[in-house]
Amino acid sequence: MKAEPILPGVATGVVLRCVRPLSFWGGVDAATGRITDPESEHRGEALAGRVLMLAATRGSSSSSSVLLELVAVGIGPAAIVLGEVDAILGIGVLVGRELGHGGPPLLRLDPSRQAEFATGDLVAVAEDGAITRVHGAAAAGAIAATEDPASLRQRLARLREEHRDLDEAISRLSGDALQDQVSLQRLKKRKLALKDQVLRLEAMLVPDIIA
DSSP states (O other): BBEEEOOOEEEEEEEEEEOOOOOOHHHBOTOOOOOOTTTTTTTOOOOOOOTEEESBOOOOOTTHHHEEEEEHTTTOOOOEEEEEEEEHHHHHHHHHHHHSSSOOOOOOHHHHHTSSSSOEEEEEEESSSSSSEEOHHHHHHHHHHHHHHHHHHHHHHHHHHHHHHHHHHHHHTTTTTTOOHHHHHHHHHHHHHHHHHHHHHHHHHHHHHHH
């Protein structure tokens, strides 16, 4: 699928698609990179290394500074796909690149086309704006082509941390008589997906570890 590249770049990551509008200012914790907006369907999710698809944003002039903070410490999204161009987020990407921190590709794709992707899909973003799903060996190759071993180890550490957090959340919910079964099943599904990603990255890093 072809998106419009606003600030081109190459990236690979797991999709996090937000249907509800999100503001980085007040909606994302700059220290952890997790969504804190209580109205978000992905509250608690980490943005690190994700291909963040936003149907719409809630404007705030401070969103650029939050994005810059995330990028500076390596917990920003791998790419951002917007339903409508948000110049404020663009400024955060540009400043990050100018300061040498890097910055995620920024693209525009109509929300109706974003809906063709699901949270959890592994995708590759090309310089020309093409977004493609990758699977199996192709997934490993796509990630290896865009990340060095150090970046892969950082991503692996983040995934392991998120997996532990999910495990704790599932344990707490399982002991609650008033638990929300739908939420519990969603967390378990996400935990399985994370485990698969962890195993894939560990397999990719085996040659580096041996060396």
